Amino acid sequence: MTSTDQSPSANFIRYIIIDDLQAHKYDRQIMTRFPPEPNGYLHIGHAKSICLNFGLAAEFAGVCNLRFDDTNPSRENIEYVESIQEDVRWLGFDWENRLHYASDYFEQIYDYAVQLIQKGKAYVCSLSADEIRQYRGTLTEPGKDSPCRNRTVEENMDLFTRMRNGEFPDGAHVLRAKIDMASSNVVMRDPAIYRIRRASHHRTGDKWCIYPMYDFAHCLSDSIEGITHSICTLEFENNRALYDWVLDALGVACHPQQIEFARLNLTYAVLSKRKMIELVENGYVNGWSDPRMPSISGIRRRGYPPEAIRNFCERIGVAKRDSTVDMALLEHCVRENLNESTPRVMAVLNPLRIVIDNYPEDQVEWLEAPYHPDNQQMGSRNLPFSRVLYIEADDFMEDPPKKFYRLAPGREVRLRYAFYIKCERMIKDEQTGEIQELHCTYDPETRGGGAPDGRKVKATLHWVSADHAIGAEVRLYDHLFTRPDPDGAKDGTDFKTFINPDSLKKLTACRLEPELANAAPGSRYQFERLGYFCVDTVDSCETALVFNRTVTLKDEWAKIQKK
Numbered sequence: 001m002t003s004t005d006q007s008p009s010a011n012f013i014r015y016i017i018i019d020d021l022q023a024h025k026y027d028r029q030i031m032t033r034f035p036p037e038p039n040g041y042l043h044i045g046h047a048k049s050i051c052l053n054f055g056l057a058a059e060f061a062g063v064c065n066l067r068f069d070d071t072n073p074s075r076e077n078i079e080y081v082e083s084i085q086e087d088v089r090w091l092g093f094d095w096e097n098r099l100h101y102a103s104d105y106f107e108q109i110y111d112y113a114v115q116l117i118q119k120g121k122a123y124v125c126s127l128s129a130d131e132i133r134q135y136r137g138t139l140t141e142p143g144k145d146s147p148c149r150n151r152t153v154e155e156n157m158d159l160f161t162r163m164r165n166g167e168f169p170d171g172a173h174v175l176r177a178k179i180d181m182a183s184s185n186v187v188m189r190d191p192a193i194y195r196i197r198r199a200s201h202h203r204t205g206d207k208w209c210i211y212p213m214y215d216f217a218h219c220l221s222d223s224i225e226g227i228t229h230s231i232c233t234l235e236f237e238n239n240r241a242l243y244d245w246v247l248d249a250l251g252v253a254c255h256p257q258q259i260e261f262a263r264l265n266l267t268y269a270v271l272s273k274r275k276m277i278e279l280v281e282n283g284y285v286n287g288w289s290d291p292r293m294p295s296i297s298g299i300r301r302r303g304y305p306p307e308a309i310r311n312f313c314e315r316i317g318v319a320k321r322d323s324t325v326d327m328a329l330l331e332h333c334v335r336e337n338l339n340e341s342t343p344r345v346m347a348v349l350n351p352l353r354i355v356i357d358n359y360p361e362d363q364v365e366w367l368e369a370p371y372h373p374d375n376q377q378m379g380s381r382n383l384p385f386s387r388v389l390y391i392e393a394d395d396f397m398e399d400p401p402k403k404f405y406r407l408a409p410g411r412e413v414r415l416r417y418a419f420y421i422k423c424e425r426m427i428k429d430e431q432t433g434e435i436q437e438l439h440c441t442y443d444p445e446t447r448g449g450g451a452p453d454g455r456k457v458k459a460t461l462h463w464v465s466a467d468h469a470i471g472a473e474v475r476l477y478d479h480l481f482t483r484p485d486p487d488g489a490k491d492g493t494d495f496k497t498f499i500n501p502d503s504l505k506k507l508t509a510c511r512l513e514p515e516l517a518n519a520a521p522g523s524r525y526q527f528e529r530l531g532y533f534c535v536d537t538v539d540s541c542e543t544a545l546v547f548n549r550t551v552t553l554k555d556e557w558a559k560i561q562k563k
């Protein structure tokens, strides 16, 4: 058991549900839902909501629906609908036959609006958008009643029917709930619940020219589905009064309980679909699935395993107060998973050629190397060793400082799973002085990594055999932003100003052990001493292998924890 799958971390919603179950509040199983608007790709913040909703349902023998909150036709499309389903499934959750669309309820929601009118609790308002804003008042001043507020039920029915029938241009009228223009909660000052909007909807096409507002459609969709706990983020706290008002006014059979929790904020990331769209559309990143993006498709392509994301979401807990989680914690969860789950292989990112002068020209020997030191079940492979090898260029220094224990002239080091080698001389480019290759000798007595005479070396290097190695491109990623809070500039500087120009580095001359020629897209490895990498699912193909670095080996989170 790893340290992250210990007892559940603080989650106040879990306790609400436990209480409800103990009090037999429901005569049926609990039901939650994840309600994305299909107006962008999902991000890691949504993962928190997905894990919470599906996780609680699973924990308490309930069910969780996937519902598209598709009430705003102008920003929504089918590409988003599909990507969202792929992402939820990838995270490991299953909505079974409970895939819903708010748009499937348009007829019912319309009927509810009619009921409100008939009860005298909604009216058609013909003020312009600007006027409505002026009449609304402010946080400190009450609003003013609209001159349309006292229209009769008949007048309202007539106008609302004609709104539906397309007799008025966009914006000519809205349907408003008749609540209280003096309410201290601005949300309750006769909010619009229907508007005229001529836009083709991704599911209903041109059938409708009026659409329900989010606050009206959301609570009714929850109620229609029989949701017990409607979990949403804190920005909807003020909207809860309206949620309850609508359901009470209509006297519906199912009145779910809305519970708000703090959304996930993450350092070095912007978790907002609108801002992510800006990054994609202006070419700051290569699409939604760019491995630097905090989108689910980005972190999937980057190599983050779904188990690690679920683990992270459990670990951060669920609270009522907004906070920002350190990206290092997310990376820690990923590393912790990959440390156990990935085979370890050898890859040289910046190759330096070395020739073993005392190794026979045409000889090759195969050295057994386990895939994981602590997990025999992963098995092993044989590594070819030959006269010409590559090591990492920065594992050699001509004139090493005190604490550099790796290879240097006259010094002996171990090659992982192979032999001790000693650096005898260097060959430099006469013009540039750049080191071109090293000439070394090896000690055949040290096969497997130890010397019979007990002499020690201070470093073990990774390496590959030059003739056997395969080429690959390796992409190294750094934070997408240069500051941990790209949105936090006091002077309001735009977040895009803080994009890190060095967030992607492509190394095109990498050499990998031959076993990796068969690595399937998406498969994950530890490259010994370098980090965790996965085969890119977009740009990798049979003729060009491309790896993404998922995370480095160094654990910043462990360091932060020790401080």
Ligand code: ATP
Residues within 6 Å of the ligand: 034, 035, 036, 037, 038, 044, 045, 046, 048, 049, 231, 232, 233, 262, 263, 264, 265, 271, 272, 273, 274
């Ligand atoms: P964004 O602000 O990124 O555009 P959104 O809230 O508009 O997101 P929705 O599609 O409405 O996106 O979100 C679906 C669900 O995911 C909602 O219940 C919302 O509360 C939740 N959610 C969105 N962002 C976060 C986040 N950062 N942390 C936790 N839950 C989130």
Ligand code: MG
Residues within 6 Å of the ligand: 037
């Ligand atoms: Mg939203």
